[in-house]
Amino acid sequence: DTAxxxxxxxxxxxxxxxxxxxxxxxxxHDTMYWYKQDSKKFLKIMFSYNNKELIINETVPNRFxxxxxxxxxxxxxxxxxxxGDSAVYFCASSxxxxxxxxxxxxxxxxxxxxx
Amino acid sequence: xxxVTQMEGPVTLSEEAFLTINCTxxxxxxxxxxxxxxxxxxxxxxxxxxTKADDKGSNKGFEATYRKxxxxxxxxxxxxxxSDSAVYFCALSxxxxMxxxxxxxxxxxxx
Numbered sequence: 001d002t003a004x005x006x007x008x009x010x011x012x013x014x015x016x017x018x019x020x021x022x023x024x025x026x027x028x029h030d031t032m033y034w035y036k037q038d039s040k041k042f043l044k045i046m047f048s049y050n051n052k053e054l055i056i057n058e059t060v061p062n063r064f065x066x067x068x069x070x071x072x073x074x075x076x077x078x079x080x081x082x083x084g085d086s087a088v089y090f091c092a093s094s095x096x097x098x099x100x101x102x103x104x105x106x107x108x109x110x111x112x113x114x115x
Numbered sequence: 116x117x118x119v120t121q122m123e124g125p126v127t128l129s130e131e132a133f134l135t136i137n138c139t140x141x142x143x144x145x146x147x148x149x150x151x152x153x154x155x156x157x158x159x160x161x162x163x164x165x166t167k168a169d170d171k172g173s174n175k176g177f178e179a180t181y182r183k184x185x186x187x188x189x190x191x192x193x194x195x196x197x198s199d200s201a202v203y204f205c206a207l208s209x210x211x212x213m214x215x216x217x218x219x220x221x222x223x224x225x226x
Contacts, residue, residue: 004158033213040218041153041202041218041219041221042216042218042219043159043204043216043219045213045214045215048213056213090158090159092159103149103161103164104159104161104214105161106158106159106160107158108156108157108158109157109158
C-alpha cells in the first residue's frame with residue numbers, strides 16, 4: 001500500500017482553468033503538508049494542516065486553497081491557473097507537532113503544466 | 116528565519132569515488148537535521164537524520180555529523196554507485212511544525 005498517494009501524477013491544463021490535486025495518507029499521521037518544487041528543484045512550503053486545522057499558510061496567492069475533510073486527506077484547489085503555477089507539487093505527512101523530528105513521508109508528486 | 120545552504124550542483128563523479136555534499140544552516144534554536152534523496156520522477160525519501168549536536172546519522176553507506184560549532188551537516192559516502200545518482204536535499208526542523216529545505220544538489224555518478 002502506498003503511504004502517501006497523490007492524484008493525478010501529471011496534469012496539463014490551460015491558463016485560467018481551475019484544477020484540484022488530491023492527497024491521501026494511510027499512516028495515521030496527524031499533520032499534512034503541501035510543498036511546491038520549481039524547475040530548479042527548490043522546495044517551498046505552502047500549507048500545513050494538523051488534524052484538519054490550518055497551521056501554516058505561507059505567502060501563497062489566494063487562488064490556492066487547501067481543503068482537509070479529515071486528517072487523512074489534504075487536497076489542493078487552484079483557481080484561475082497561471083503559467084507560473086507550473087511546478088511539481090508534493091504532499092507530505094508527519095506524526096504531529098514533533099513529526100518533523102521523525103521526518104516526513106512524501107507522496108510521489110504531481111507535475112502541473114499550465115499552457 | 117531558518118535557512119539551509121547547500122553546495123550547488125551538479126556534482127559529477129565516477130563510480131567508487133568519495134562523495135561530499137556540503138550543507139550549512141542558520142537557526143534560532145537547536146534544530147534537527149536531515150538529508151533527503153529524490154530519485155528521478157519520485158518523491159523525496161528520508162536518507163538520514165541527527166537530532167542533536169555531535170550525533171552522526173547514517174544509512175546505505177551515507178553519513179553526516181551534526182556540527183554545532185560550524186553549523187554544518189555535510190553528507191559523505193566513501194564509494195558512490197551509479198544508483199546513487201539523484202538530487203540530495205539538506206533540511207532542518209527547528210521546534211516548529213515544518214521542514215526547511217536547502218536548494219538541493221544533483222549528483223551524477225558515471226560508470
